[in-house]
């Protein structure tokens with residue numbers, strides 16, 4: 001019997017840089033691993049979804065990495081950081097901090113998909129206030145919002161949890177929040193529901209503890 005091989009969905013983007021862009025080489029390499037009638041899905045989170053044969057996943061990841069593409073799992077994981085275009089310059093807008101934060105959290109397994117967003121100034125092009133976890137660089141510090149929601153009739157902006165963090169504090173707090181959610185969230189419980197269930201004060205105590 002001709003058993004069909006399982007397909008695995010990968011989320012792909014060009015990594016954190018000046019905007020969500022791909023170059024011609026990257027596009028060419030992606031298309032090498034697609035058949036003529038395969039489709040790419042554009043998501044609202046600066047990722048492309050591509051389906052590849054399960055047996056080719058590691059090879060594809062390697063080939064994509066060689067041309068600067070980043071691959072992430074799809075499903076109940078922390079998504080790669082959505083960012084702004086860093087229009088005022090990489091250093092001024094904290095691009096290295098965004099890259100490091102993304103490295104630490106993207107792809108971590110969680111009860112339900114977590115959308116983190118980063119923006120380099122209060123203009124907020126990365127839309128941090130309407131995502132689960134939002135970071136906004138304000139002057140020389142990093143303000144952290146949680147519980148934003150862009151979709152649905154109950155859409156809302158996030159709550160300012162901590163302000164003017166230095167990079168190490170930011171990494172530590174965000175990683176702790178994700179660990180707490182991963183450990184105590186119910187299966188498929190969205191991040192905002194989890195925050196509402198346990199309460200902000202409780203969360204702050206757990207972060208401090």
Ligand code: SF4
Nearest residue numbers: 084085087121124125
């Ligand atoms: S958030 Fe600020 S720094 Fe980033 S792209 Fe928008 S205006 Fe530029």
